[in-house]
Amino acid sequence: MIRKIRKSELSELLELYSHMHTQDDPLPNKHRIDEVWEIIQNDLKLHYFVLDHENQILSTCHLIIVPNLSRGSRPYGLIENVVTHKRYRKRGFGKAVLLHTLRYAWDNGCYKVMLLTGRTSDAVFRFYESVGFSRHGKQAFIAKP
Numbered sequence: 001m002i003r004k005i006r007k008s009e010l011s012e013l014l015e016l017y018s019h020m021h022t023q024d025d026p027l028p029n030k031h032r033i034d035e036v037w038e039i040i041q042n043d044l045k046l047h048y049f050v051l052d053h054e055n056q057i058l059s060t061c062h063l064i065i066v067p068n069l070s071r072g073s074r075p076y077g078l079i080e081n082v083v084t085h086k087r088y089r090k091r092g093f094g095k096a097v098l099l100h101t102l103r104y105a106w107d108n109g110c111y112k113v114m115l116l117t118g119r120t121s122d123a124v125f126r127f128y129e130s131v132g133f134s135r136h137g138k139q140a141f142i143a144k145p
Helices: 007-017 030-042 093-107 122-130
Strands: 002-004 046-053 056-066 076-084 113-115
Touching: 002 093, 007 030, 007 046, 007 056, 007 076, 046 093, 056 093, 076 093, 093 113, 093 122
Parallel strands: 076 113
Antiparallel strands: 002 046, 046 056, 056 076
């Protein structure tokens, strides 16, 4: 079942995120995490979808719907933090959650959805192409502080 994450599932989400990168920045203290989670829960533009299989969150992604004044004032979407639990990969869970998320974006009037990946393998590129993304559409530029 694919659904929006529940407020009470923060710890499950954070555990799933540990399967995304072999190294990541350390989490801040619990108070700061709870503050950020509260902001996320209250922002109607932020959508966290999860694939729940046998009462376990196995796959997720995060969609931001951005209001826009071009393209007929239609919004666009950004997808981030696509991850499936390591033990459950290659079973279609990631694909299912991405397809669901794209449908949600289209149903909410998005004229496009963008996704960036730091991965460079053809298998990852083929995975994203299998749900409708193109690696040839535009060039991404990233700035970091």
